[in-house]
Amino acid sequence: MNTNPSKLIKGATGDWEVVIGMEVHAQIISKAKLFSGASAEFGGEPNSHVSLVDAAMPGMLPVINAECVAQAVRSGLGLKARINLRSHFDRKNYFYPDLPQGYQISQYKNPIVGEGIVLVDVSPTERIEVGIERLHIEQDAGKSLHDQSATDSFVDLNRAGVGLMEIVSKPDMRSSEEAKAYVAKLRTILRYLGTCDGNMEQGSLRADVNVSVRRPGGPLGTRCEIKNVNSIRFIGQAIEAEARRQIAILEDGGSIEQETRLFDPNRGETRSMRSKEEAHDYRYFPDPDLLPLELDQAYVDELAAALPELPDAKKARFIAQYGLPAYDAGVLVADKETADYFEAAIAHESKSRDPKAVANWIMGDVAAYANSVGLSIPQTHLEPAQIAGIVDLIAEGTISGKIAKDLLLILIEEEKAGDPRVIVEARGMKQVTDLGAIEAAVDAIIAANPDKVAQARAKPSMLGWFVGQVMKGTGGKANPQAVNELLKAKLGI
Amino acid sequence: MAVDHATVRRIAHLARIKLEDAEVPHLASELNAILAFIEELAAVDIEGVEPMTSVTPMRMKERPDVVTMGNIADEIVANAPATEDHYFVVPKVVE
Structure with a gap:
């Protein structure tokens, strides 16, 4: 991969390049756990989603x-990766109170999924490829609560044994922006597939970030792993802080120690997690309780045939089918429900309407409203049919763009389930296209302001003032083009 | 590969087994004897043989994705030395 000068970090002794790889833990969407029949649902009363298998009682076997x-x-398949028809499970041995087995069942040597690739749009003009090294299946651990007591930790095993996918990238990212865009894209793909809900707040998607720095084009530096970063924003901050820390050490003549670190969002810095260091000898070995996982190609083909349209394909289709700019298509497909919302508005009552106009409303005023109330666009009460209605009323010339904004406000605040056409009718918001009515308004303004008329004849830029007065006199409902033409004719400018 | 005393202590620590110093030489010689048996396998020619992870001639059984277990928190924590509100209570383990 070539070095991109704009991504380099300036140090006191020259430029540095940051190299980032990521291990993302994505909780699998399923009703039951990976190896037991207990519920995999988030939350629940303490230890209520726990079977004797999850509690590692003697004699229990995983299925x-x-x-x-x-x-x-x-x-x-969504990561365009090789599916390994034969994989197997290993035990990763370590002791921790939230891991009752004393080992995590994982896949070490032969993962179920091999190398793949993710296309990441870092900006509207920059696309990078991030290689996937592997994806394997493993058990999640339970949860320890530390703030209930000064001397004790409380352990809840509801999450213990829930299925996880660990998705390991190649060290292909060169800036915090690229790393953030990668996680966002990965999350979008998993949500489209319905395999992980991607909820970082509830911990169903967590990232371990490997960061090292080097001189541009030089050999790779020693990396540090920042564990369990739980938001995309923090991933960016953690990388920036860690890269700066490493550069400062190297520029002082020091060397980087390979270690596990934690990001502290309050202080904006990473700190060492030394206590886990001696536990790094996991002594993996094949789990004797489980046979190899064997799949048929026909089974894989069947799953492949049933996959939904994925974000890259949907984006390409939005560009080709609706003539949208790449940027608009990218914004709309980032969330599957928003993409569906857009298409529902386009297709409403099988009328033809301008896709770009629909996209503008959804990405503009509707998105701004959704943002202000902390919801995604499809979560708001505004229906695709209402957006389609607004766009149609403008296209027909029934209302002006300015009145349309008032109409949206009425739909947001007053008549939440209202039909835009009915509201326009009932409230007399129709644009006046009747030339006679507009002419009367124009004549009235001209008659009332003889001094301004004289000024306008000498200085045609005064026209704007007249347009404003006529619009005011008609409650903003006059067709602006007609007003302009009539005024020009009557004022002789 | 001979197991020395430091390795014995390390393995015991990783497995959280408490060892008295006096037990170490004895365990080292036992482990070395076991490894010597295993060494005999090195004489077998395995050229072209795929590594085997299971000797059972069957495919792994699978379970349908149905919730069939749980809601037995009383039983789950029944043997725990300390509990509160169905949580296991352990000495503080915060980073």
Whole structure:
């Protein structure tokens, strides 16, 4: 990969390049856990979603959940990755109170999914490819709560044994912007596939970020792993802070120690997590409780045939089918429900309407409103049919663009389920296209302002003042083009 | 590969097994004897043989994605030395 000068970080002794790889843990969407019949649902009363298998009682044996396997295969296909028809499970041994087995069942040597690729739009004009190294299936751990007591930790095993996909990227990212865009894209793909809900606040998507720095084009530096960063914004901040820390050490003549670190969002810095260091000898070995996981190509093909349209394909279709600019298409497909919302507005009552106009309303005023109330566009009460109605009324010339904004405000605040056409009718918001009515308004303004008329004849830029007065006199409903033409004719300018 | 005393202590620590110093030499010689048995396998020619992770001639059984277990928090924490509101209570383990 070539060095891009704009991504370099300026140090006291010259430029540095940051190299980033990521391990993303994505909780699998399933009803039951990976190896038991307990509920995989988030939350619940303490230890209520726990079976004797999850609590690692003696004699209990794991039996794999077929849906979790299917979800991992779907995810692999969505990442354009190789599906390994034969994989197996290993035990990763370590002790922690939220891991009752004393080991995590994972896939070390032979993961279910091999190399793949993710296309990431870093900006409207810059697309990068991030390689996927592998995707494997493993168990999630339980949760420890530390703030209930000064001396004790409380352990809840509801999450213990829920299926996870660990998705490991290649070290292909060169800036915090690229890393953030990668995680956002990965989350979008998983949500489209319905294999992970991508909810970072609830911890169903978490990232471990590997960061190192080097001189542009030089050999790779020693990396540090920042564990469990739980928002896209923090991923960016953690990378920036860690890169600066490493550069400062190297420029002082020091060297980087390979270690695990934590990001502290309050202080905006990473700190060492030394206590886990000695636990790094996981002594992996094949889990004797589980047979190899064998899949048929026909099974994989069937899952592939049933995959939904993925974001890259949808974006290309939006550009080709609706003639949208790449930027608009990219914004709309970033969230599947928003893309569906857009298409529902386009297709409402099978009338033809300008896709760009629909996109402008959704990405503009509607998005601004959704943002102001902390919802996604499809979560608001505004229906695609209402947006289609507004666009149609403008296209027909029934209302002006300015009145349309008032109309949206009425739909937002007063008549939430209202039909735009009915509201326009009932409230007399129709644009006046009747030339006679506009002419009367124009004549009235001219008659009332003889001094301004004289000024306008000497200085044609005065026209704007007359247009404003006529619009005011007609409640903003006069067709602006007709007003302009009539005024010009009557004032002789 | 001979197992020395430091390795014995390390393995015991990783497995959270408490060892008295006096037990270390004895365990080292036992482990070395076991490894010597395993060494005999090195004499077998495995050229072209795929590594085997299971000797059972069957495919792995799968479970449908149905919730069939749970809601037994009383039983889950029944053997725990300390509990509160169905949580396991353990000495503080914060980073």
